[in-house]
Amino acid sequence: MTPTEATDRLLEAAEELFYAHGVQAVGMDAVRAHSGVSLKRLYQTFPAKNDLVEAYLRRRDERWRRSLREFVHTRGGDPLAVFDWLGNWFSEPGFRGCAFVNSFGEFGEPAPGIAAAIREHKDRVRAFLRGLVPDKTTADQLFSLVEGATVLAAITGDPAEASTAREAAKVLLATQG
Amino acid sequence: MTPTEATDRLLEAAEELFYAHGVQAVGMDAVRAHSGVSLKRLYQTFPAKNDLVEAYLRRRDERWRRSLREFVHTRGGDPLAVFDWLGNWFSEPGFRGCAFVNSFGEFGEPAPGIAAAIREHKDRVRAFLRGLVPDKTTADQLFSLVEGATVLAAITGDPAEASTAREAAKVLLATQG
DNA sequence: TAGACTAGAGAACGCGCATTCTCCACGCCA
């Protein structure tokens, strides 16, 4: 098995397990079992669990934003499409809220790399929304709606939080946008 | 030491430690040390850590909502006062986001009592907002803003998320309320 | 005062898990 293939398998397994069960609840041995990569190789690739966690978050950030970006692009950059995308996400089986918010909750004092990955993710999402909505304030308001809808959908299990937020966004965009 | 005094001290210590550092990061021995209640008494009062966690959450729910309710009451029930209250909260030293959202993130599969405490807290906050804002949809939109502002203030450390959300709420209330 | 009960301090137990170590099988080169 080539090093890059091992890395891929590890990150794939890490994402599935960490997102579904939480980082702390998943042992390195579970990652080994789920990835099929030996423990030795695992530690050669990621010297400590924190390194794997940080890599998991950074990869998830890239993929999550790419998915959102591409979806919104097919809608001609309509900011409301963001909320349609959220609705789809909330409805996926296994949806458990924002991985970054969950990780923030899990680690009282996160390792610096992990804290940075979380903050940078939110910064990038904010930047994306600002690119979609010229007015900074309005963009930030939509961001708040996005985060709120995600948290509530996770806790209540109701994907309709997305349309509630969508209606609010529509009003905000019409008033200020 | 009377049993109720022991319970009070334990819950006080639990809240300070669990909220500040996260539940998993705080051992029962730290609760003992911080409360001054012996381990034996601790386990007589709360047979397992989960019971203490659930009691901590339920007590925090009561106090948090009472504080919000009383503040909004002094403002004549103005829904926008909610966001002023949030701004104060976000500015408090030691603010670390919503205890319930953090706990949700901490426990992949929470014990039933803990999951219920989290859900019930959100249900009650939603009910409070609906009492303030007759229109259900608008109330739910404000709820989304509240949750989003809280998450973002926690992660970015910027209390100004409260005023961003407040402006959005103002627009939503003017349009629909 | 002697006996019995209480509560606290802290040791002990058991387990889970991050990390490291040991041993073995397999492929490569002279």
Place this chain on the structure above:
DNA sequence: TGGCGTGGAGAATGCGCGTTCTCTAGTCTA
């Protein structure tokens, strides 16, 4: 063919922590 290095499987280590156990000092009662 015979050493030799590479990689995997999985045991061993060390530690943190939830929970329980032990021992002891103090207090109340007859």
